[in-house]
Amino acid sequence: MTYEEVPGEAPKVPPASGPWARVRHWLQVIEAPVVWSALAIGVSTLGWAGLNMIETPYSLERPGPVVDVQAVVDPAPRLRHGALYLTTVMLTPAHAREWVISYFDPKSLMVPRDELQPRTLTPSQYARMTTQMMDESKTVAKVVALRAAGYPVAISGQGAQVQDLLEGSLASGHLMSGDIVVKVGDTPIQTATDLVAATSAYQPGDSMPVTVRRGAGTEEVRVPLGAYPDNPKRARIGIAVLTHVFAFETPVTVTIKTDDIGGSSAGLMFSLGIYQGITGTDLTGGHRVAGTGTLTIEGKVGGVSGVRMKVFGAEAAGAELFLVPTENLAEAQAASTKVRVEAVATFDDALRVVRAFAAG
Secondary structure, eight states: OEEOOOOOSOOOOOOOOGGGHHHHHHHHTTTSTTHHHHHHHHHHHHOHHHHTTOEEEEEEEEEOOOEEGGGTEESOOSSOOSEEEEOOEEEEEEEHHHHHHHTTOTTOEEEEGGGTSOTTSOHHHHHHHHHHHHHHHHHHHHHHHHHHTTOOOEEEOOOEEEEEEOTTOTTBTTBOTTOEEEEETTEEOOSHHHHHHHHTTSOTTOEEEEEEEETTEEEEEEEEOEEETTEEEEEEOOEEEEETTOEEEOSSOOEEOOOSOOSSTTHHHHHHHHHHHHHTOOSSTTOEEEEOOEEOTTOBEEOOSOHHHHHHHHHHTTOSEEEEEGGGHHHHHHHOSSSEEEEESBHHHHHHHHHHHHHO
16 A cells, blocks of 8 residues: 655644633644743743643654664575665654654654544554555565566556545545546556556656556546645645555565554565565675665656655665655755765666666
């Protein structure tokens, strides 16, 4: 499953009742010039611990842990040197205290929760959805790596099925749950990652031509695109989608074991780890390589969210090279203080860049 967030204004805080009403209103205008004097009064009145009791409609985005895919892929590399880190972002519900801290911490970001999780999903449903996203990412990575290693792989997919729309999605009224996207413009769509890749060719504000199977018929619609809150130049639809009837067959069994990680942005790093394991090559040359990026079954690397936090996490882990989708290059370079950042558009690009770096 692939999940996209759709832009829009920050959601308004619902009217509160009781003693917290004025405090909740204060949180809505926290960016006003008078905030710091209000903050001093609030902290002295409520106490620092008291701020942790005030809920906000935001999530706190921070650098998450890195995982060396060499340790979670089977078959494992014969010679394990260096590291191939997949990078993550940690999202937690933000209370007023976290909001305050984020204003002083450049390695944290407040994100409206409604732009991350559809209101129709419960927390457990959202967790299952991100797990499905990760599972599909692993499957696509296996297909790409095995094909690059010369193995025959038979795949099938019948489009990207819309599961839900985010609050404020610009696709509302154009797409609906149950629609199966089979084409964007003249580009056939087999999988959910195909849809994400096709969307990246457009700009925020564009109207994207989409062909969908709806019920017993097929319709052509034009879907207006918005932008990601952390990357206003990157277009997004604002939907949750799942590949419709996705399957693959290969003569080689590959497994990837990860816990407590969701999403589709690890596809690129998974594919490098799988390729290294099944070919018995040493890609890293003893260096620590980190990266992020979705992957299509054609081996195209797609843009992701949270790149700034992922760069911070990679640097904290001692990474020397960071692979990033081409469309996220500027964001990654702006966040980097010491790690070398390289843009890649395909899996083959990533192989070339890593090998060149390892060779010195």
